[in-house]
Amino acid sequence: MRKSILFLFAIVCAAFMAAQEQLPKWEKGYLDIHHINTGRGSCAFLILPDGTNMMIDAGDFDNEAFDAKYAPMFAPQVFPNSSYTAGSSIINYLTNVLGRDKLSIDYFLLTHFHSDHYGSVRTASGTSENGYRLTGLTEVGDVIPIKTYVDRDYPDYNFPVDLRTNASGNGGVEPATFQNLLKFLEFQKTNNGMKVEKFDIGSNKQFVLKKEPKSYPGFEIRNIKSNNLLWTGKGKNTTPLFTKEELLAKNGKFNDNQMSTALVVKYGKFKYYAGGDNSGLVDQDHAEWYDIETPMAPLVGKVSAMSLNHHSNRDATNRNFLDVLDPKVVVAQSWSPDHPGPEVGQRLLSGNVGTQKREIFMTYYHEETGIGIGPWFSRGVKAKEGHIVIRVYPDGKYDVYVLDSRKSNMTIVKKFGPYVSE
Numbered sequence: 001m002r003k004s005i006l007f008l009f010a011i012v013c014a015a016f017m018a019a020q021e022q023l024p025k026w027e028k029g030y031l032d033i034h035h036i037n038t039g040r041g042s043c044a045f046l047i048l049p050d051g052t053n054m055m056i057d058a059g060d061f062d063n064e065a066f067d068a069k070y071a072p073m074f075a076p077q078v079f080p081n082s083s084y085t086a087g088s089s090i091i092n093y094l095t096n097v098l099g100r101d102k103l104s105i106d107y108f109l110l111t112h113f114h115s116d117h118y119g120s121v122r123t124a125s126g127t128s129e130n131g132y133r134l135t136g137l138t139e140v141g142d143v144i145p146i147k148t149y150v151d152r153d154y155p156d157y158n159f160p161v162d163l164r165t166n167a168s169g170n171g172g173v174e175p176a177t178f179q180n181l182l183k184f185l186e187f188q189k190t191n192n193g194m195k196v197e198k199f200d201i202g203s204n205k206q207f208v209l210k211k212e213p214k215s216y217p218g219f220e221i222r223n224i225k226s227n228n229l230l231w232t233g234k235g236k237n238t239t240p241l242f243t244k245e246e247l248l249a250k251n252g253k254f255n256d257n258q259m260s261t262a263l264v265v266k267y268g269k270f271k272y273y274a275g276g277d278n279s280g281l282v283d284q285d286h287a288e289w290y291d292i293e294t295p296m297a298p299l300v301g302k303v304s305a306m307s308l309n310h311h312s313n314r315d316a317t318n319r320n321f322l323d324v325l326d327p328k329v330v331v332a333q334s335w336s337p338d339h340p341g342p343e344v345g346q347r348l349l350s351g352n353v354g355t356q357k358r359e360i361f362m363t364y365y366h367e368e369t370g371i372g373i374g375p376w377f378s379r380g381v382k383a384k385e386g387h388i389v390i391r392v393y394p395d396g397k398y399d400v401y402v403l404d405s406r407k408s409n410m411t412i413v414k415k416f417g418p419y420v421s422e
Helices: 002-019 063-070 086-098 137-143 175-192 293-300 319-325 342-349 367-373 375-379
Strands: 031-035 044-047 053-056 105-109 146-151 195-198 219-226 229-231 238-240 262-267 270-274 305-307 329-332 359-362 381-383 387-392 397-403 412-420
Touching: 031 262, 044 086, 086 137, 105 137, 137 146, 137 175, 146 175, 175 195, 219 293, 229 293, 262 293, 293 319, 319 342, 329 387, 342 367, 342 375, 359 397, 367 375, 375 381, 381 397, 381 412
Parallel strands: 053 105, 105 146, 146 195, 270 305, 305 329, 329 359, 359 381
Antiparallel strands: 031 044, 031 387, 044 053, 219 229, 219 262, 229 238, 262 270, 387 397, 397 412
């Protein structure tokens, strides 16, 4: 009897230790793609094969305003807990990944100017001793040096309207938040030597390996799209997806989602797509030009994994896009109760879209969403909450780790794979 109790105790201890297993450290030759769940929008952090790193977005939207405007929908908690802001959560995460003595960001890409991608200035936002308010990107960049910053329209910021004088908040670009970004960029550029650049469409030279580029000739980041311009696939030639007049046709109003940048990361046979909030819906309320995904798809081509456009919202991830990209792994950087859109959920699970069954990982999935769209989607999702980490190995195989976003360390919830890049 005593032996049986000891045996059971050993099993429980082993299970507990396994559940507490930490993400193995990045090693040279790995490509790590971390989708960080703060509960306040998008943030992805890439460690490239030679150790160069890159962050895509660092959101922190106004959850109280969201709850008031969209009730009974509500925003999730801040992860890992309420003692954090989104910015401090990202800082903690990078400290775990890089170590305190190696904290720096080689490249920061802001896909577009919505608060769930770079922060929202509100009453509760702190103020840096450098004069700007601390939220999302500016909070992260106040602590962790950013060497090169890139966005869709630096330095003019005049497409499709002058964002510097955009007092109405047209496009969903909050005036105070955008002005705060400009103050942050100017300070960091002047005092800390940060380079500030415009996204260079068609280029595969803007985001490059900085440490050992010759050791990884099969690695590339290709810029595909920004503002209304799409790469043609030749040199750095572009073609317009829509005109300024089409964009502003409805009473001069536009949505900054359609301005989002898009890029493809390639490492040998592995390919990964990330495109901010680009859209793909055509219906009674959306003209044909609103479908950015269909003309963009052939330029992206087949991928191994992708971050879903617009957090998996209903106006994106159309069938054409899924058919052409045909990913095995899809990640939704989700946070709202309407993520995913029911139609998107159906397409992701459908055996008639693409050539293979997709593995679906969400950074956050509200239980209320499952009630609204039915249990069928919940049953088909691999992860409903957590940091989603794609780790690609030099041979093209890759694993997906789901980390517990309610803990301040890198505790593994579950590991999936290995997958094979096609």
